[in-house]
Amino acid sequence: MKIFHFSDIHAGSKKHFRQENLLHIIDEINNGGYDLAIFTGDATNEGQRDEYELAREMLDKIEVPLISIPGNHDARSGGIKLFEEYIGPQNGVKVFGDAVVIYVNSAIGDSNDGRVGRVKFNMLKKALNDHSDKPIKIVAIHHHILPIPMSGRERNVLANAGDLLDLIQRADVDLVVSGHRHYPNVYKVENTVFINAGTASSAKTRYGDVNSYCTIEIDDKENKVTTKRLNGQNTTRNFKRKSKRIFTEFGDREFRAVQLSNTYFSESSSFLSNHFDQALKSLKTLDPDLLIHCGGIVKEGTPRDYDFAIKQLNKLDLPMIFTPAARDINYIGYHLFNQSFGELDQSFKTDKFLFQGLSTPQYDSSIGVVGESERKVLLELLKDSPQDFRTVFLHHNIIPIPHSREKGLLEDAGDLLRELVDADINLVLTGTSYHPYATRVGETVIVNVNSLSSAYQRSRFGNSFNMIDIYEKAIVVSEVNALWGEHRFLGIWERNER
Amino acid sequence: MKKTPPSEKLEIPIRRFVTKRLIGVNRDATIQEAASRMVEFKISSIAVVDHEDVIGIVTDTDFKKKALAEGRSPEEAVHKIMTSNPVTADINTTVRHVLELMYKEKVKHILVSEDKKITGITTLKELEELDLHGLETLIARE
Numbered sequence: 156m157k158i159f160h161f162s163d164i165h166a167g168s169k170k171h172f173r174q175e176n177l178l179h180i181i182d183e184i185n186n187g188g189y190d191l192a193i194f195t196g197d198a199t200n201e202g203q204r205d206e207y208e209l210a211r212e213m214l215d216k217i218e219v220p221l222i223s224i225p226g227n228h229d230a231r232s233g234g235i236k237l238f239e240e241y242i243g244p245q246n247g248v249k250v251f252g253d254a255v256v257i258y259v260n261s262a263i264g265d266s267n268d269g270r271v272g273r274v275k276f277n278m279l280k281k282a283l284n285d286h287s288d289k290p291i292k293i294v295a296i297h298h299h300i301l302p303i304p305m306s307g308r309e310r311n312v313l314a315n316a317g318d319l320l321d322l323i324q325r326a327d328v329d330l331v332v333s334g335h336r337h338y339p340n341v342y343k344v345e346n347t348v349f350i351n352a353g354t355a356s357s358a359k360t361r362y363g364d365v366n367s368y369c370t371i372e373i374d375d376k377e378n379k380v381t382t383k384r385l386n387g388q389n390t391t392r393n394f395k396r397k398s399k400r401i402f403t404e405f406g407d408r409e410f411r412a413v414q415l416s417n418t419y420f421s422e423s424s425s426f427l428s429n430h431f432d433q434a435l436k437s438l439k440t441l442d443p444d445l446l447i448h449c450g451g452i453v454k455e456g457t458p459r460d461y462d463f464a465i466k467q468l469n470k471l472d473l474p475m476i477f478t479p480a481a482r483d484i485n486y487i488g489y490h491l492f493n494q495s496f497g498e499l500d501q502s503f504k505t506d507k508f509l510f511q512g513l514s515t516p517q518y519d520s521s522i523g524v525v526g527e528s529e530r531k532v533l534l535e536l537l538k539d540s541p542q543d544f545r546t547v548f549l550h551h552n553i554i555p556i557p558h559s560r561e562k563g564l565l566e567d568a569g570d571l572l573r574e575l576v577d578a579d580i581n582l583v584l585t586g587t588s589y590h591p592y593a594t595r596v597g598e599t600v601i602v603n604v605n606s607l608s609s610a611y612q613r614s615r616f617g618n619s620f621n622m623i624d625i626y627e628k629a630i631v632v633s634e635v636n637a638l639w640g641e642h643r644f645l646g647i648w649e650r651n652e653r
Numbered sequence: 654m655k656k657t658p659p660s661e662k663l664e665i666p667i668r669r670f671v672t673k674r675l676i677g678v679n680r681d682a683t684i685q686e687a688a689s690r691m692v693e694f695k696i697s698s699i700a701v702v703d704h705e706d707v708i709g710i711v712t713d714t715d716f717k718k719k720a721l722a723e724g725r726s727p728e729e730a731v732h733k734i735m736t737s738n739p740v741t742a743d744i745n746t747t748v749r750h751v752l753e754l755m756y757k758e759k760v761k762h763i764l765v766s767e768d769k770k771i772t773g774i775t776t777l778k779e780l781e782e783l784d785l786h787g788l789e790t791l792i793a794r795e
Binding site for chain 2: 283284287288322326327397402631644646647
């Protein structure tokens with residue numbers, strides 16, 4: 156099956172709309188032998204009638220089956236009504252032979268943000284249930300679910316991106332096609348390929364880039380995804396459709412790390428002392444090589460909470476490294492963290508393993524950010540490290556987490572995620588949003604940990620920590636319930652799958 | 654607010670609730686090696702694999718009934734105590750069908766196949782937790 160994916164045409168004034176580029180792209184669609192074209196939104200620039208008329212005129216030239224969804228620009232000035240009049244339904248399900256395409260409007264009127272509300276989320280879920288047996292499942296949505304690089308400090312993923320990501324993974328969706336940020340990008344997350352096509356014909360490109368689109372060829376074994384820029388620069392990647400499912404060879408266990416966060420040490424009722432004491436017992440039995448605290452050590456950065464934290468942590472006789480959350484460095488915590496635990500960016504090294512901390516909170520702010528200069532320093536450090544297995548740990552999320560909203564996501568998550576995945580970093584550990592999650596983006600396993608002993612957590616499995624066992628041939632991540640010590644797998648991945 | 658009746662939940666394909674990772678041992682591994690692997694990963698069943706194909710399953714009960722009670726040596730091959738042709742369900746079948754299979758076949762573990770190849774496992778315990786997934790749906794709403 157051959158699919159043509161384009162996005163963000165922004166039909167409108169000559170200043171913003173490069174009509175000649177769109178006509179060139181339409182020529183490609185009509186002459187490339189495609190089975191299907193998917194347009195992922197922003198047909199217009201301001202949702203105006205004359206813009207819709209122009210968009211309709213353009214899209215009418217396409218001679219292959221076309222699916223179109225609205226974007227945030229189409230919902231400006233009440234334009235969503237005109238979308239239905241000129242372009243078609245906002246949401247729907249269409250079957251093309253072996254493939255099902257489920258398309259969902261994620262735009263909010265007069266806002267750049269996106270969400271998939273209750274009715275549409277359930278529609279998506281039902282469609283994925285109804286078409287569970289379709290060999291090719293495609294979801295089309297304007298707003299990107301994963302953060303996009305080269306987007307500056309505007310994350311702008313969907314409000315409930317984590318829930319969507321979880322649903323998409325569970326339902327084994329093959330392709331997710333999106334637009335919104337005018338920068339082309341492709342990720343493979345487990346067996347799902349997430350594609351952002353960039354903008355087909357808007358003059359507003361990012362970082363001096365040109366207009367772009369994407370082609371996808373799907374067969375039984377592979378997805379071949381090509382990003383095509385109008386300057387002739389093409390990038391093709393082949394993705395295996397099914398990763399390894401049955402694990403019989405593990406080799407020796409080389410390292411056991413325990414990841415924890417949000418211990419919330421304080422004498423208040425939000426610190427669950429029973430959970431912490433029970434977890435200590437499990438930790439002693441598991442005998443890890445290293446404990447990694449991903450922030451939220453104390454409830455507040457006060458001397459009283461730090462004194463209490465040190466008393467509690469002294470019960471543990473295990474090597475431990477820390478990265479702070481905003482609450483750890485707030486108030487006088489900025490000094491206390493240093494005094495009690497050491498550097499902001501801590502690391503642990505052996506011949507084979509590197510665990511590198513990356514401090515992301517800002518003083519007196521809930522927004523996490525690394526910044527371009529610090530990312531450069533980190534990448535240089537990682538590039539020069541001789542270790543075969545490299546881990547980066549930080550407090551804020553770099554992918555959306557189920558049951559959470561955008562606030563836990565690092566402000567420059569789009570850039571950092573791209574850079575870590577491109578550098579083939581083996582493991583990224585994060586510790587906010589109070590919900591466990593683990594997945595693999597490219598070759599990089601990304602693991603978020605729930606709160607260990609804070610009353611604020613969001614998982615029905617309860618407060619927990621993660622155990623990360625690194626074998627010669629596999630990485631095994633389990634969640635361990637703080638109170639009862641019960642284990643459940645968050646994932647198993649082959650090492651060096653490529 | 655309208656609640657999804659329990660009967661409707663039963664009509665959902667099991668795909669969304671299957672553990673799509675399976676820990677296995679090769680058919681010629683010893684009974685002891687299989688038991689050690691189950692202890693290491695804290696799992697109650699393990700797949701027996703021959704050239705990447707699952708040919709059987711061994712559960713905690715099999716160690717009790719077929720290894721210890723029958724006085725087998727821990728050095729014997731694990732395939733001797735496995736259940737061959739284990740109960741299997743296609744990934745697109747409904748939760749109701751899988752629960753019926755468990756009841757009829759008197760098993761708590763069911764291997765899950767896709768395109769006739771085993772790709773995962775589901776257990777009675779996981780299906781019992783479906784109500785929890787129901788709650789996740791609610792939270793996923795805005």
